[in-house]
Amino acid sequence: MISIEQLFSHLGYKKFSEGDLQKTITTGYTSDLLSDVMGNADEGSVLITIQAHKNTIAVASLVGMPAIILCNGRTPTEDMIGAAKEEGIAILATSESQFTASYKVAKLLALV
Amino acid sequence: MQTIPINTYNSPTVILELIYRLKVKDVMTGSLISVPLGTTMRAVQHLMREKAITGVPVVLNKRLLGIVSMDDIIQALDFGYINDPVEQHMTTNLILLEEDMPVSFAINYFDRYRYHRFPVLNRHKELVGIVTTRDISTRLLWEINHEVENLERMNQSTRITDGLSRDVQTFSIMKHDFENAGFASTEIKKKLKLNKIFPRTIRRAAIASYELEMNIVVHSNGGHITAEFGPDEVTITSKDTGPGILNVDHAMEEGFSTANEWIRSLGFGAGMGLPNVRSVSDDFSITSDAEGTTVVSTIRFSDREIKQQAEEDVQHD
Numbered sequence: 001m002i003s004i005e006q007l008f009s010h011l012g013y014k015k016f017s018e019g020d021l022q023k024t025i026t027t028g029y030t031s032d033l034l035s036d037v038m039g040n041a042d043e044g045s046v047l048i049t050i051q052a053h054k055n056t057i058a059v060a061s062l063v064g065m066p067a068i069i070l071c072n073g074r075t076p077t078e079d080m081i082g083a084a085k086e087e088g089i090a091i092l093a094t095s096e097s098q099f100t101a102s103y104k105v106a107k108l109l110a111l112v
Numbered sequence: 113m114q115t116i117p118i119n120t121y122n123s124p125t126v127i128l129e130l131i132y133r134l135k136v137k138d139v140m141t142g143s144l145i146s147v148p149l150g151t152t153m154r155a156v157q158h159l160m161r162e163k164a165i166t167g168v169p170v171v172l173n174k175r176l177l178g179i180v181s182m183d184d185i186i187q188a189l190d191f192g193y194i195n196d197p198v199e200q201h202m203t204t205n206l207i208l209l210e211e212d213m214p215v216s217f218a219i220n221y222f223d224r225y226r227y228h229r230f231p232v233l234n235r236h237k238e239l240v241g242i243v244t245t246r247d248i249s250t251r252l253l254w255e256i257n258h259e260v261e262n263l264e265r266m267n268q269s270t271r272i273t274d275g276l277s278r279d280v281q282t283f284s285i286m287k288h289d290f291e292n293a294g295f296a297s298t299e300i301k302k303k304l305k306l307n308k309i310f311p312r313t314i315r316r317a318a319i320a321s322y323e324l325e326m327n328i329v330v331h332s333n334g335g336h337i338t339a340e341f342g343p344d345e346v347t348i349t350s351k352d353t354g355p356g357i358l359n360v361d362h363a364m365e366e367g368f369s370t371a372n373e374w375i376r377s378l379g380f381g382a383g384m385g386l387p388n389v390r391s392v393s394d395d396f397s398i399t400s401d402a403e404g405t406t407v408v409s410t411i412r413f414s415d416r417e418i419k420q421q422a423e424e425d426v427q428h429d
Binding site: 032033034035036038039043049051053054055056058059061062063078079 | 122290291293294297298301315318319322323326378379382384385388391392
């Protein structure tokens with residue numbers, strides 16, 4: 001279990017929305033299909049995806065995911081950032097792939 | 113000043129959706145008046161007057177060779193070569209549009225280049241039409257008019273209590289309104305949370321309402337989501353105004369989807385929506401015809417869950 005603050009400091013990814021730094025991440029979920037995320041992701045996971053638009057925030061908020069990592073150089077749209085700030089969800093962005101990001105998060109969580 | 117005063121990157125979502133959804137072929141004039149090689153500038157001048165047009169393409173075997181504009185004709189009259197064939201004086205340095213490009217491209221082109229019309233080619237490089245700023249403005253006005261009608265019809269979320277003292281919430285959902293998608297499910301979730309319903313049940317209701325809401329946004333002409341909150345269950349009803357599901361059995365199969373590429377690129381249309389709703393519902397029904405589709409999902413606040421939750425709480429303590 002790590003805090004959002006630790007997620008930012010350890011991954012060094014670009015920060016687009018700070019979210020709630022004290023909140024904790026217990027696991028991760030990697031998917032670009034929002035229905036899949038909606039149906040299968042656990043509350044408290046970090047979402048690793050390339051879906052850099054506002055609907056991702058709606059899904060994260062409904063599932064109860066405190067952070068999103070956007071991969072492959074995708075950057076969030078303005079309205080996505082706005083919605084994330086409103087919902088208190090952190091957005092990180094990286095040029096790394098979903099695989100690499102997932103691997104790093106898993107390592108941080110000491111799952112592997 | 114912009115030729116078409118619409119900003120193609122940060123206009124309201126409804127407008128952006130329009131100018132990206134509409135293709136050049138949807139707005140262009142397809143019934144073309146063109147001339148073959150060897151036509152004189154004089155003949156083109158007459159044609160322009162007769163048909164009240166200001167530009168005429170020169171075509172050989174459906175291939176565009178050039179355009180004679182009003183300006184070319186004025187030059188020809190000025191310098192006395194009005195009886196020359198068009199190939200000697202037509203404009204050949206052409207900026208082209210392709211029929212499958214979004215209208216946003218055309219709008220940008222009109223801003224960037226000082227032309228009043230752009231020829232449109234299909235993917236076989238054949239001339240299929242011409243687009244003028246007027247074509248675009250007319251079609252956009254028509255579409256915007258339609259959207260405003262929709263907006264007027266859309267009433268805000270209404271909250272009533274029926275005779276059985278059940279709380280009822282209704283939300284209007286518009287076609288392709290990705291901007292507000294998720295609003296109904298978020299409100300339903302809030303309400304359940306307020307009523308101290310167990311998280312696992314809230315999650316099931318959130319899945320059902322979100323998927324139904326997205327289905328209306330993605331596939332229908334618009335509709336409503338209604339949530340009725342009873343003492344032991346919440347019933348979520350989604351009702352749209354068409355066009356209906358062709359084969360409901362197919363729609364219930366996991367992985368079956370009729371969504372287009374654009375919708376899929378947003379992460380929707382994976383064919384998981386309705387199967388997801390069914391799997392989280394205690395009661396589920398779907399009916400569909402050309403008039404619309406109605407889905408009813410009931411989620412009960414079951415004893416089993418209450419027990420499970422209690423056990424987990426003990427473990428956590």
